[in-house]
Amino acid sequence: MSERDEDAGRAARSTRKDAQRNKKALLDAAAAVFVTSGVDAPVRAIAAEAGVGLGTIYRHFPTRADLIIAVYRHQVDACAEAGPELLASSATPYAALGRWIDQFVDFLVTKHGLAAVLQSDSTGFDALHAYFLDRLVPVCTQLLDAATASGEIRPGLRAYELMRGVGNLCVGAENDPDYDARRLVGLLVAGLGRPAG
Amino acid sequence: MSERDEDAGRAARSTRKDAQRNKKALLDAAAAVFVTSGVDAPVRAIAAEAGVGLGTIYRHFPTRADLIIAVYRHQVDACAEAGPELLASSATPYAALGRWIDQFVDFLVTKHGLAAVLQSDSTGFDALHAYFLDRLVPVCTQLLDAATASGEIRPGLRAYELMRGVGNLCVGAENDPDYDARRLVGLLVAGLGRPAG
Amino acid sequence: MSERDEDAGRAARSTRKDAQRNKKALLDAAAAVFVTSGVDAPVRAIAAEAGVGLGTIYRHFPTRADLIIAVYRHQVDACAEAGPELLASSATPYAALGRWIDQFVDFLVTKHGLAAVLQSDSTGFDALHAYFLDRLVPVCTQLLDAATASGEIRPGLRAYELMRGVGNLCVGAENDPDYDARRLVGLLVAGLGRPAG
Amino acid sequence: MSERDEDAGRAARSTRKDAQRNKKALLDAAAAVFVTSGVDAPVRAIAAEAGVGLGTIYRHFPTRADLIIAVYRHQVDACAEAGPELLASSATPYAALGRWIDQFVDFLVTKHGLAAVLQSDSTGFDALHAYFLDRLVPVCTQLLDAATASGEIRPGLRAYELMRGVGNLCVGAENDPDYDARRLVGLLVAGLGRPAG
DNA sequence: TATGAATGAGCCTTCATTCAT
DNA sequence: AATGAATGAAGGCTCATTCAT
Numbered sequence: 170m171s172e173r174d175e176d177a178g179r180a181a182r183s184t185r186k187d188a189q190r191n192k193k194a195l196l197d198a199a200a201a202v203f204v205t206s207g208v209d210a211p212v213r214a215i216a217a218e219a220g221v222g223l224g225t226i227y228r229h230f231p232t233r234a235d236l237i238i239a240v241y242r243h244q245v246d247a248c249a250e251a252g253p254e255l256l257a258s259s260a261t262p263y264a265a266l267g268r269w270i271d272q273f274v275d276f277l278v279t280k281h282g283l284a285a286v287l288q289s290d291s292t293g294f295d296a297l298h299a300y301f302l303d304r305l306v307p308v309c310t311q312l313l314d315a316a317t318a319s320g321e322i323r324p325g326l327r328a329y330e331l332m333r334g335v336g337n338l339c340v341g342a343e344n345d346p347d348y349d350a351r352r353l354v355g356l357l358v359a360g361l362g363r364p365a366g
Numbered sequence: 367m368s369e370r371d372e373d374a375g376r377a378a379r380s381t382r383k384d385a386q387r388n389k390k391a392l393l394d395a396a397a398a399v400f401v402t403s404g405v406d407a408p409v410r411a412i413a414a415e416a417g418v419g420l421g422t423i424y425r426h427f428p429t430r431a432d433l434i435i436a437v438y439r440h441q442v443d444a445c446a447e448a449g450p451e452l453l454a455s456s457a458t459p460y461a462a463l464g465r466w467i468d469q470f471v472d473f474l475v476t477k478h479g480l481a482a483v484l485q486s487d488s489t490g491f492d493a494l495h496a497y498f499l500d501r502l503v504p505v506c507t508q509l510l511d512a513a514t515a516s517g518e519i520r521p522g523l524r525a526y527e528l529m530r531g532v533g534n535l536c537v538g539a540e541n542d543p544d545y546d547a548r549r550l551v552g553l554l555v556a557g558l559g560r561p562a563g
Numbered sequence: 564m565s566e567r568d569e570d571a572g573r574a575a576r577s578t579r580k581d582a583q584r585n586k587k588a589l590l591d592a593a594a595a596v597f598v599t600s601g602v603d604a605p606v607r608a609i610a611a612e613a614g615v616g617l618g619t620i621y622r623h624f625p626t627r628a629d630l631i632i633a634v635y636r637h638q639v640d641a642c643a644e645a646g647p648e649l650l651a652s653s654a655t656p657y658a659a660l661g662r663w664i665d666q667f668v669d670f671l672v673t674k675h676g677l678a679a680v681l682q683s684d685s686t687g688f689d690a691l692h693a694y695f696l697d698r699l700v701p702v703c704t705q706l707l708d709a710a711t712a713s714g715e716i717r718p719g720l721r722a723y724e725l726m727r728g729v730g731n732l733c734v735g736a737e738n739d740p741d742y743d744a745r746r747l748v749g750l751l752v753a754g755l756g757r758p759a760g
Numbered sequence: 761m762s763e764r765d766e767d768a769g770r771a772a773r774s775t776r777k778d779a780q781r782n783k784k785a786l787l788d789a790a791a792a793v794f795v796t797s798g799v800d801a802p803v804r805a806i807a808a809e810a811g812v813g814l815g816t817i818y819r820h821f822p823t824r825a826d827l828i829i830a831v832y833r834h835q836v837d838a839c840a841e842a843g844p845e846l847l848a849s850s851a852t853p854y855a856a857l858g859r860w861i862d863q864f865v866d867f868l869v870t871k872h873g874l875a876a877v878l879q880s881d882s883t884g885f886d887a888l889h890a891y892f893l894d895r896l897v898p899v900c901t902q903l904l905d906a907a908t909a910s911g912e913i914r915p916g917l918r919a920y921e922l923m924r925g926v927g928n929l930c931v932g933a934e935n936d937p938d939y940d941a942r943r944l945v946g947l948l949v950a951g952l953g954r955p956a957g
Numbered sequence: 958t959a960t961g962a963a964t965g966a967g968c969c970t971t972c973a974t975t976c977a978t
Numbered sequence: 979a980a981t982g983a984a985t986g987a988a989g990g991c992t993c994a995t996t997c998a999t
Contacts, residue, residue, distance in 0.1 A: 188979070211972060222981035227974075288538035326549075333542070334550040337534045341485035345530070353531040356523075357550065360557030382999065385962055408989055419964040424991070426962095579978065582983055605968060616985040621970070623983095682932035720947075727936070728944040731928045735879035739924070746917070747925040747948065754951030779958075802993060813960035818995075 192229050194219045199240045200280075207282035208237055208294070234296040241283065241297075244276050245304050252308035262315035263322055267358050269312055270335055273305075274354050277339040287336030305332060322361045331361075389426050391416040396437050397477065401540070405434050405483065405491065431493040438480060438494075441473050442501050449505035459512035460519055464555050466509055467532055470502075471551050474536040484533030502529060519558045528558075586623050588613045593634050594674065598737070602631050602680065602688065628690040635677060635691075638670050639698050646702035656709035657716055661752050663706055664729055667699075668748050671733035681730030699726060716755045725755075783820050785810040790831045794871060799828055799885070825887040832874065832888075835867050836895050843899035853906035854913055858949050860903055861926055864896075865945050868930040878927030896923060913952045922952075 198219030202210045212233075216223050230236035252269055259265035277284045286294050287301060309328035316322045335354055342350035395416030399407045409430070413420050427433035449466055456462035474481045483494055506525035513519045532551050539547035592613030596604045606627075610617050624630035646663055653659035671678045680691050703722035710716045729748050736744035789810030793801045803824075807814050821827035843860055850856035868875045877885050878892060900919035907913045926945055933941035 191980085212974085213972070216982090223974085224976085224982070225980055228979075233973095288542075326553075327544075330545055330550065333545045334535055334553075337537050337550075338531055340534050340537060345485075347524075348527055348530045352523075353527065353534075353554065356531075356557035357554050358557070359561075360553035360555070360559075362557075364556075382960095382962070384998070388963080409991085410989070420991085421965070421993085422963055579981095579983070581977070585984080606970090607968075617970085618972085618986070619984055679931075682936075720943075721938075724939055724944065727939045728929055728947075731931050731944075732925055734928050734931060735924075739879075741918075742921055742924045747921065747928075750917075750925075750951035751944065751948050752951070753955075754947035754949070754953075756951075782959085803995085804993075807961090814962095814995085815960055815997085816958085819958075824994095 188229075191219070191221050191225055194221060195226060195229060195236070196240055199236055203237075203240065203280060203282060208233075208286070209282065232296075234294050237286070237294065237297045238300050241280065242300075244280075245301060248273055248276055249304045249308050252312055256312060256315060261321060262312060262319045263362065266312040266316050266322075269309070270331075270354060270358055271351070273332075273335060274339055274351055277336060278342045278350055284336045284339040284342070287333055288340075302329065302332070321363060323363050326361065388416070388418050388422055392418065392423060392426055392433070393437050396433055400434075400437065400480070401477065405430075405480075431491055434483070434491060434494045435497055438477065438483075439497075441477070442498060445470055445473055446501045446505050449509060453509060453512060458518060459509065459516045460559065463509040463513050463519075466506070467528075467551060467555055468548070470529075470532060471536055471548055474533060475539045475547055481533045481536040481539075484530055499526065499529070518560060520560050523558065585613070585615050585619055589615065589620060589623055589630070590634050593630050597631075597634065597677070598674065602627075602677075628688055631680070631688060631691045632694055635674065635680075636694075638674070639695060642667055642670055643698045643702050646706055650706060650709060655715060656706065656713045657756065660706040660710050660716075663703070664725075664748060664752055665745070667726075667729060668733055668745055671730060672736045672744050678730045678733040678736075681727055696723065696726075715757060717757050720755065779820075782810070782812050782816055785812060786817060786820060786827070787831055790827055791871075794828075794831065794874070799824075799874065799877070823887075825885050828877070828885065828888045829891050832871065833891075835871075836892060839864055839867055840895045840899050843903055847903060847906060852912060853903060853910045854953065857903040857907050857913075860900070861922075861945060861949055862942070864923075864926060865930055865942055868927060869933045869941055875927045875930040875933070878924055879931075893920065893923070912954060914954050917952065 195215065199215050202215045202218050206214065212223060212226055215236075216226050219226075226236070230239060248269075251272055252265075255265040255269050255272075256262060259268060277287075286297050288298075306328045309332055313322070313326065313328050313331065317324045334357060338353050338357065339350045342348055392412065396412050399412045399415050403411065409423055410420060412433075413423050416422075423433070427436060445466075448469055449462075452462040452465050452469075453459060456465060474484075483491055484498060503525045506529055510519070510523065510525055510528065514521045531554060535550050535554065536547045539545055589609065593609050596609045596612050600608065606617065606620055609630075610620050613619075620630070624633060642663075645666055646659075649659040649662050649666075650656060653662060671681075680688055681695060700722045703726055707716070707720065707722055707725065711718045728751060732747045732751065733744045736742055786806065790806050793806045793809050797805065803814060803817060806827075807817050810817075817827070821830060839860075842863055843856075846856040846859050846863075847853060850859060868878075877888050879889075897919045900923055904913070904917065904919055904922065908915045925948060929944050929948065930941045933939055
């Protein structure tokens with residue numbers, strides 16, 4: 170809008186496109202590297218994967234947490250948005266909760282090192298940690314409340330605690346063929362159900 | 367009983383008291399530092415905490431795995447020995463399993479970073495990881511089998527998976543007042559119980 | 564001629580002047596430190612001498628062998644190229660051999676620690692050792708063969724052995740005013756001459 | 761003889777014997793380790809080879825040079841003593857010189873790292889260096905003077921320089937089957953001979 | 958006296974981060 | 979804006995040397 174000059178305008182615009190392209194490339198590269206080497210991967214590795222310079226990473230994402238948040242924001246948002254939808258489309262709130270947890274688990278299990286971010290001591294990932302919880306705890310709370318109201322589950326478990334538990338169960342799951350995080354989460358959710366009678 | 371496993375009898379490698387004191391100090395220091403900074407803590411930090419030189423660590427524990435194993439051996443052993451005892455003294459096998467898991471959780475929760483060792487990708491801690499599983503999986507299997515035989519739990523969950531799950535639930539538990547690992551483990555064990563009817 | 568072997572043309576890896584300056588400074592510093600402390604000198608010492616950080620060395624020369632080779636490459640090349648020229652310009656092949664050896668000695672004597680690289684047990688300098696020999700042994704062989712053919716020297720000595728001998732005679736020469744490596748090499752070459760009659 | 765007391769005597773005597781035994785064991789061990797790993801071998805390795813404690817080495821040989829000197833003293837002495845004998849028993853002084861050098865080479869070549877001690881910059885081995893030269897240079901001078909007097913060799917080369925040259929030619933010889941130090945030393949000595957005519 | 962435990966300087970190497978180009 | 983060169987802190991490890999036992 171404000172670029173009308175011939176040269177300055179074109180330059181500014183093309184620059185902006187480059188920047189956007191770089192940002193996208195960085196997010197893709199970071200996602201790929203995180204899967205391979207975890208969220209602690211060397212910055213260089215990410216830059217190399219993206220085919221950009223080191224400085225470009227720091228320009229777009231001053232801290233590592235900024236990058237991680239950006240990488241996973243879309244998926245976190247999708248997960249948050251799925252909550253109400255599942256509640257509306259499922260037979261019971263407990264069923265919705267189960268499905269929502271399943272989706273959350275799918276997300277975590279496919280992102281190496283991501284589950285660890287849910288933990289309280291994720292040093293250096295505070296912003297990311299906070300983002301996760303800010304976005305997801307309300308949704309989870311809504312599901313828990315509904316299932317409690319319907320009498321399907323025992324009351325008392327807070328969403329934060331459930332999410333931490335689910336997150337923890339997913340830690341390291343992708344590397345171990347003998348460990349099925351989904352199954353254990355299933356047991357956890359089953360244990361949450363009000364005992365018959 | 368197991369106190370003398372290493373230096374059985376008077377033919378111990380070293381009888382020097384200061385050396386033994388240092389070894390003990392190192393184990394205590396390592397335990398403390400592991401709580402604070404995890405099992406990847408700098409060797410220097412452990413040496414400083416113990417008030418000994420760097421070389422002293424390398425003398426007593428040539429590799430990091432040696433140190434970690436030594437730090438937790440006693441407690442792992444105690445946990446292993448508790449299995450049969452609980453089976454004998456509890457009302458039902460499922461109750462024994464629950465108590466044994468409780469004891470295991472108590473152990474893990476008080477030793478930060480330890481739970482992480484149960485995970486499969488504990489790079490560089492293979493020896494420790496193996497020690498844990500070699501020692502505890504058989505005990506846990508015995509308890510699970512008994513509870514399955516008594517019809518109290520659904521069959522099919524392997525001890526390794528249960529222990530990994532419990533271990534995971536305990537990761538980071540000690541630092542977060544809002545997260546009660548025991549409670550979540552309780553839900554997991556409850557979920558394991560055969561649904562009434 | 565050989566100046567541009569590495570960064571041939573304008574498509575050089577890096578055009579940054581400061582980087583080139585640093586690389587040059589590192590080569591000079593390494594050469595100087597090698598004279599003082601041998602080719603096993605601490606990396607830090609070389610970095611300090613060059614006035615650059617530690618990482619800069621590792622960037623330009625990932626391994627110590629890379630650095631040593633780079634330090635001496637030009638001179639080795641010059642020496643190799645001088646062989647045929649001397650053969651063409653000298654009165655007899657034996658005279659050419661003598662002059663070539665003189666040049667080689669001049670080279671070695673002014674680069675402390677370099678002579679040691681000719682030795683067989685230069686642990687960790689295999690690449691450098693190989694470079695030296697690959698480059699110079701053929702030249703020396705040519706000179707020896709010519710001098711043998713002209714009947715000026717006794718046959719049988721291989722170029723490798725002669726070069727090792729000359730190299731050895733030069734070890735430590737620059738630090739000792741009472742030791743004249745050139746003189747001793749002169750005796751060696753004289754001894755190689757076919758006895759009159 | 762002077763120990764007559766029952767306890768004190770036995771103790772003192774046995775102690776003295778132990779000490780001698782240890783010193784001998786250390787010399788043998790050091791000689792063996794020097795052959796294997798050079799004169800820079802870790803002190804620990806020598807102590808281990810000798811089956812004594814670290815402190816024992818330092819008691820008997822406060823510095824590394826002390827140990828090296830002790831290890832080679834006998835052989836240096838033997839070499840020194842061989843000079844006059846060879847002069848007396850050989851046909852000509854030049855022949856005696858050649859034989860003496862041969863013996864010296866035999867000595868150096870069989871002791872890894874020893875030849876390097878002849879060099880001027882043998883940092884930390886100054887005492888050893890000095891011992892070598894003090895002992896051998898006079899002998900070598902005597903041989904050179906005699907051969908000069910007999911007109912067999914060109915005059916002017918000092919004993920120190922010859923010995924340095926021979927020592928240098930022997931550096932690293934034991935590890936390289938393609939390098940025959942004796943042969944090269946032979947050429948050097950041949951080159952020393954007065955040219956016919 | 959002998960032992961070997963302890964110390965800590967010193968080296969190597971990696972990688973986050975800054976900044977000249 | 980982008981690049982990647984440079985920096986240097988951080989951490990692992992090895993040994994020479996001292997000194998309590």
